[in-house]
Amino acid sequence: MAQSLARADRRTNADDVFDYLHGEIVSLRLLPGTRISEIEVAGQFDVSRQPVREAFIRLANLDLLLVRPQKATVVRQFSSEKIKRARFIRMAVECEVLRRACRSASPLHDERLRKDLEEQQAAMKARDVERFHALDYDFHEHLCDAGDCALMFGTIAENKAAVDRICVLSLSEPATMEELHEDHALIAEALGRRDEGELIGAIKAHLSRLDDVIAGIRKSHADFFED
Amino acid sequence: MAQSLARADRRTNADDVFDYLHGEIVSLRLLPGTRISEIEVAGQFDVSRQPVREAFIRLANLDLLLVRPQKATVVRQFSSEKIKRARFIRMAVECEVLRRACRSASPLHDERLRKDLEEQQAAMKARDVERFHALDYDFHEHLCDAGDCALMFGTIAENKAAVDRICVLSLSEPATMEELHEDHALIAEALGRRDEGELIGAIKAHLSRLDDVIAGIRKSHADFFED
DNA sequence: CGGGCCACGCTACCATACCAGATTGCGCAG
DNA sequence: CTGCGCAATCTGGTATGGTAGCGTGGCCCG
Structure with missing residues (x-):
């Protein structure tokens, strides 16, 4: 693909x-x-x-x-099943990447993530959604680097994109940049402490933000779905 | 797909x-x-x-x-990267499924897996590789059921198949039915005790069996690989 | 005898023409 | 006025012929 x-x-x-x-x-x-x-x-x-x-x-x-x-x-219409599968794969893969990151990450990786957070904050203050969106991908790519799983970023990005594109249909603003930045900060922080339990909790919370958004779209745009 | x-x-x-x-x-x-x-x-x-x-x-x-x-x-030739990705996804997804199974499995699921193991033993004694192979898929499908993730079996099967097909090139017998059955028994047993740590260890060991096989094929059939 | 050039033949790409199934709407009959 | 049926028309599926880029082998020249 x-x-x-x-x-x-x-x-x-x-x-x-x-x-x-x-x-x-x-x-x-x-x-x-x-x-x-x-x-x-x-x-x-x-x-x-x-x-x-x-x-x-x-x-x-x-x-x-x-x-x-x-x-x-x-x-073709959207498939709820396909969306669920994409989100599950993304979640499972990223969790495993982070578990590995707890063991393999170096201070350089922590530093890289810290810089990412700063850039996100800058884009946030400039209200530059486009830029923030790109930085979001960068952040998750660098998480893969930290987990020594660079080749899995393609998988994560692919599934993330498949979900993101549907969310533009959302009536309510999906999630504020502030919320996402906060999530990212928690993730980087938990990783910095090599605290696997906290880290997994943080990433799952981050990925769960879309639960309601997607459920809402499923209802408000039922005619776009095939199941 | x-x-x-x-x-x-x-x-x-x-x-x-x-x-x-x-x-x-x-x-x-x-x-x-x-x-x-x-x-x-x-x-x-x-x-x-x-x-x-x-x-x-x-x-x-x-x-x-x-x-x-x-x-x-x-x-097209094989791609080591693609194989790695497929195995990673399969591992990550199946681990997550099993973590969920520890919380959601019912005695019926345990019973189903116990029967699967019996059938595998029967096929094993009959030296019916074909049959055992099919039962292997069934077993993993029932693990998905136990984790309340039926829709993820397609993903697991897809990635499992992509790897299995390459393994027929192996010079040495990939893994004996006895070994696989033993792995399955350990998995079912750990799940029965709802012991997440043991369970994850068991499935990872199971999925790691192919490490050497694939590395061997990568060497013995280098001309079949594009990287 | 060896190296470079050219032409031939191979490939997949594209255009055109025709076919068959499915839909739609009009007309005719009841 | 309504319902049925046929035919025009639209869809994608297939066949065939021509084109352009690339590889290869032979031929010519050094």
Whole structure:
């Protein structure tokens, strides 16, 4: 699930169509349930149906499109199960990473996290949500570094992103930057003391913040869900 | 990553080609590095190149094929990183499932696991490897049930399968049924006592059995790996 | 005899045309 | 007015032909 964008070698028309549609869908500019036709998209890009078709196939494999032969192709709805699975994996993996971090982290890692917190505070004061969001990912990446599990950050980011994108639908502000920063501070602090119990509690609390948000979206946008 | 085989609606030629190639690749009848051409496969199935192309795209999305525009398509090699990630996810998820099982399991679940162990013993005595293999999956599924995490079994099975398939390359017998059965017994026993510490130790030991096997394959079949 | 260049053949990519199933809406009959 | 049925039209699936990039082998030149 890696070579989605920017395939190693050459860049094809199909890649362009794929990237465009992928962006539209994950950003929710194309909403679940929207009908979408090969011919239509082919017209927009001034290419034949074939590359479009290829892009559709790839998107279908990512569960972003649902193509029904002889009927139509629609933007796929959310799946509560899929969301639950993504959150479970993220939680389980990050917990294990942190358990390891308690044993493998060095003062350099602690220092790195401390700097991250400062930067987060700066973005917070500047009300720069975009920046804070990026720093959020950085922080969790550095947690992986501390746990000597750099290669697991991809997994964490993937599942985090899948959940984050749904939360933009939330009516209420998901969680304030202040709350998230506070969570992060607790995590860094517990890790600094190498206190595994506290650390696991802190990360689970952090990841549980979205419980209510997601439940709310599930209700307020029931028509976007397939189950 | 679900609708691979048996897509909901209609069955197309592309589906046939996909299923066939998928089977050949995961069973290692088609070895990593093997060159494979649209025209060639199209000839075998007596269909045009287009459906074959579709199947290729889908297999490429599963990282089973590597299609290089204007060059050639080859069966993709293994990735040590991917294997590590799969094993980490499996370990992290199953540990979390078992931690929950310590709190949520009922005597019925314990009973179910006890029966599983008996069946495993039967298959063991009959030297029925095939059967034992299936029972292995059942056992882990019932662990998920005990942890009230039925929906996570798919994730565990997926990652377990990805690793198992590579292990058939092992020169030495991966692990005897006796060893695995013993592991399972320890897990069920620790769970029966709701002893979280012992339980986690048991499952980690169980999952670590493949460490040496995989390291061996990495060396003996270095040409099958891309990194 | 050896090295570089070129052309041929291979690949996957793309466009066009046609096919079959499914839907929809119009018209006709009751 | 209503309900049934057929046909036009839309969908994605398939076939085929042509194109462009890349590898390779042969040929020519040094």
